[in-house]
Structure formats: structure tokens, C-alpha cells
Amino acid sequence: MANTPSPSTDQLTPDRSAPWLEPRGLYVHVPFCAHHCGYCDFAVTVGQDHLIETYLEALALEIDRTEVTTPVDTIFIGGGTPTLLSPDQLGRLAGMIRRHFPTRPNLEFSIESTPESITADKVAVLADHGLNRFSLGVQSFQGHTLRVLERQHSGDQVTPAVEIIRRRVPNFSMDFIFGAPGQTITDWEHDLKRAIALGSSHISTYGLTYEKGTPLWKQRESGDVIALGETDELALYTMSHELLGSAGFEHYEISNFAKPDHRCQHNEKYWANEAYHGVGVGAVRYVGGRREHNKRNTKDYIRVVFSGESPTFQQEELSPFERARETLAVQLRRSDGVSRQAFLHQTGHSLKSIVQHRLAPMIEAGLVTDENECVSLTFAGKCVADGLVSKVVWG
């Protein structure tokens, strides 16, 4: 192979035909939700279901205008709550995606969902279009946690939703939030055990963040809710690692756990810093090294797409060196870590030229390992990942 780096090389031209340049993944955003959860600051559209039909028409136009150079092997419909759409609308959405984007035989085709929006006919129409993975936003089974997060479903709605999904789509993931006000370690243990018992092949656990301006952030500012302390949060995170590990889940990314062969292949593209298409309001795409952000307001997005213009409102193209640093930052999130050889091949820069002088104290502190030509975070490193990654990468 002409481009094989030698271990002593510090710079080389990245492979021009690689998955970090040509998108092999597709993200489709559906912004509609029945209700705005108290902690959420995603691009969501609430109480405007009358816009769904027009939004689907705009999405069809954006999809038709998307240049496709190679088949995709992952499709992820996210939101919002995509399963708020009717079975007919979901069928049309999946159909327009499948018609425009050629796929590879091992396609992973996922959709985000909520327990209260699942019905058998929605699952059936999606499965008929090749959808083979559900990602269910459970967040908790506990009534008091769901109330503080202002979720619309109850813990009791989860099992029936899972039963409906599994009849057609056996592979499903569950999302949980830990660190909610009032959440105890017993609550968390109960949540994880129920998720395991329901047969989830993949579990995501996200630490609650108080995003400025959200209702939950305001409640914390006014003292109406008390945030959990760092020690309590760490105890919950450690429990996820231990309990899910002993149940056969691999802790393959800071917030993600998978049964063997059930990692989320779509999200793995983000953590590898590989290219992906992105369509819909608020969607991001990363194609040929350029990252583009679509407008975040649904009415603006529809207007611009119908007028024949691009819905992009912001774009950036990093220098090769900055891109290498960004690649390092996301790849450190993976338990697979950063392979020195693959990193050089992908970015054109050696890991050594970027961070070598910063690694030694972190290895000594037990936060990072550097073995077999691969750098990765230890569990202690994962516990302080945000600050640690920024220190490793940017100093």
C-alpha cells in the first residue's frame, strides 16, 4: 500500500479515498416533539405538528439535492421524536431515504423513539423499509426522576413499548440519564437492571447537564431543585461501568455500553471523526473535511429549502493540524483509543508530534495508557474525561 506510514514518520498525506472524506453514514433530523422536556436544548419543534407534512416535503428536496458518491452503511433518524410521525409519514420518510441513498449489505438503520410514541403499525412500516435498530429514550423507570426531567411517559410504559418493538426489530438500545436531582444509587441500580432484563443490546448513560436557559437550569438557579454532587455522580457512573460490565456489556465509549457486536456503528463514525451526510433542520454534515450546520429553526429551514437555497447557515473547514487535534479529541472517547498508525494514516500527523510531551504525567497519574502503539483512557480517565481530553489535546 503506497500510503503505509512508517513508525518514524511524523507527517504524511492522508488517504484521499478514505471514509473520513467520503460519507458512509447518514443522519436525518426530525425535530417534532409532543412536549419540551425540562433539560433539553436540542433543536426541537413543539406544538407545531401542522408543519410535519411541509417539513417532509422540504426534507425530500434537501435529500434529492444531496450528492451521493458512495453507498452508506449507517442511517440514523434522530430528533426530536421521529416516531411522533404517523405510520404513513414514517413510511414516506423511510422511502425517500432508501430511494436516494444506495446502501451496503450490512446496513445499520436506526431511529430514535420514546416509549409513549411507539405503536405496532409504526414499527411495522419502518421494519418494512429495512429499519433494524431502535434507540429508545427511557431516561429512567422511576416516577420521581421522570417528573423532575419533565418526561411525558411513565416507567410502566417502557415494557409494552419494548414488546411491540421486539416483535419486528429485535435489536434495540435504551438511553438513560444519571445524576438527576433526587436520584439515588438504588434508583440507578434498579434502572440498569430493568434495562438488562428487558434484553437491550446497547445502553447509553448520559450524565445530566444543566444547559443554560432550560427550565431545569432555571429551577437549579432558583434553588427549586438541588443538583447531585460530583461524588454522587461518580458513584452512579462507576456503578454503570461495573454492573453493565458484569452483565456482558462492553464500555466502548465514555457514555455507551454494548453487547458483543452491538456497538452503534453510526455513532462510531462520529467518534472516529469520519465523514457523514446530515439532512434536516439543525443537522450537521461532515463531508470532504468541511463541517456544515443547517438552520436550527424549522420554519426558516422550510422556507430556505423551498426557495432553492442551501439550508446551511454555518460552515467550517479546519486546517489539517486542527483536524488532527479534533480527531484525537473524539477518538479518545473510545475504549479502542487512538491507534498511532491509523491516526497518522487518517490525519497526516503523528500522535507524537501533537501530544507526546503531555502524555507522561497522565500515564503516571493512571488516567491514560500508551500500550501496543495505542493511546487510550483508563476507567479513572473516563471519570474525568471532559477536562482530561481537553488537557491532552489542547494543553
Ligand code: SF4
Ligand atoms: S423527547 Fe427528547 S428531543 Fe424531545 S424534548 Fe424531550 S429530550 Fe428533547
